[in-house]
Amino acid sequence: MADQDLVLADVRRGMIPAHIYNDEEIFRLERERLFNRAWVFVGHESEIPQAGDYVVRRVLEDSFIVSRGEDGQVRAMFNMCLHRGMQVCRVEMGNASHFRCPYHGWSYRNDGRIVGLPFHQDAYGGEAGFRRKGQRLLPVPALDTYNGLIFVSLDPAVVPLRDYLGDFTFFLDYYTKQSPSGIELRGPQRWRIKANWKIGAENFAGDMYHTPQTHTSVVEIGLFREPKAEKRKDGCTYWAGNGGGTTYKLPPGSLEEKLRYVGYPDVMIEKMKAMWSPEQLDVIGRDGFMISAASVFPNLSFVHNWPRVEDSEDVLPFTSIRTWQPVGPDETEVLSWFAVDAEAPEEFKALSYKAYLMCFGSTGMFEQDDVENWVSLTSTAAGTMARRLLLNGRMGVLEDGTEVSPVLTPDQFAGPGEARVGYGEYNQRHLLNRWADYLERPVSSSAQVEVSGAARDAEAGSVNGSDARVVRS
């Protein structure tokens, strides 16, 4: 651990050992200490609107059926048959009242309860041999939602989701609560990139500095008029609670003019005015900042841009939600959804979808150039030279710790947290500091769950309930 302690100490002072972007040992720690504990986004309630609807999502290797039961409740169940460990659901989405394991035919309701166990009496001797009553697919240890966004945690003692998100919910509302109905999601597009998962999360959290360089081409072809260097640095980055993001500075004008500038029709603007708090409206109307990219620790990101989608001067805003799902130290599966306000006019939904496709996702013209960079970075980080190189991640802070740009005052930025105008790597440092917080804290061994069965010797006599029991090991 001594080596890792040094790595984390370097990260905390903004000097990043390059190998953290491609290192088996670091990845093992991330699996055990980070993804085993943090709240991880797995989907949105709009993906499973009807009773019986389900999608199958992963947290690293762990597969979960995220379903809506007949009672309307959203659940996430470990996708493993209680008998021999087979996946009980081998598709990605659908609608089902039951899941039947293809191996021996055990079946479960869409709320996880076991309902079918072939030859229960003949094979097990009935309830005396296997207590079927009350057994269910292993529920995810923790599940909660915010604006329909479904998060799970593998840590039963995790802090409540609202506490975890903290003041970032102020900014989440811009992406996910533009009307009382909230958003609906389409997708996700899924693809694998040979890049470390942290790079995308850091980039979306605060990298305004890359925009004028990486995305030169999309400005040249007239797709997006904003990323020119002199415009990008007029925006601010903000960090609040457990997430942070970037903004663009809008031209002067009223709240309505600013929202129209990025392409929202009046019918949507009126709903935003009714939904958002005075402070949320002030960030746009008074302070002139419009949200763009953002990340919630550890691996959930958002983007909101407003490109031209036809041969006219009109622009259309879109929202994308994505996770950087780690596959290995050098590989990430991207799940990228298009999100749109459920009450938006149909014409707006169609053109916003088009705007998304042109800019982000598997075919997006912004995203194409991002990934090329991240893949290159990751493969270069694999060797021994990368262990010697400490990358300077201190943009925005002098050697003596003085910050280059001051935190905006409440008169300049109505949002919570801390915001600063211009380029800086404040948010990337916030993200990596949280990463270090998790990685330096050892995990206690997880509770095990036994499915019926006999008592362990040491606990003989204490086991007589009919439910699966939790054993501290």
Place this chain on the structure above:
Amino acid sequence: MSVDALRPSGNGGPYSADSRLGAHAPTTQRVGRSLPFSDERHLQAHHWLVEEAYVLDAQHYEEWLVLLAEDIHYIMPVRVTTATNAGYDSAPKMAHFDENKYSLSRRVARFMTEHAWTEDPPSRLRHHVTNVRTFASEKPDEIVVDSAVLLYRSRGDVREAAVLSAGREDLLRRTPDGTDWRLARRTILVDDSVLRTQNLAIFL
């Protein structure tokens, strides 16, 4: 006999008609069995696809745009794994590509800038086109063509190459002078639900 067995095989499907962005798209469908391989229209269609593959391999995208009809709908659904009887095999209302001529022309224009880093240096591309069969349609100047395409995409000298396998259904429309064909609709049924390539900065 199941409903599936009655549905014709092929790479078409409801995707173009179902797309929110497909309202402008031609709706011409195949008629009858595939044409004999000796049919002049099949020979021309096969020839057209092979010529197009060379254009795409070479990334001569401005040349490729000329091959596309003004009302083209170019759609590549997002495939998902669903149960056999689910009745759908792609993510509802979502695609990788869902393009008209304008958005394709923007993509091409981007490649023509000096700042499209994802293809500078360029990938080495090879579009292997096979399983070509041609159908007549209800319109004398339009034919429907199924094909399979395997794209081999090799970048740099470090990472393994990416492979994309897809079936395509094309609607080819004869040019007014009758000497050539233009692509008026293309449906690309990629065979992965999770793509194993860093992006789709290519065309299929």
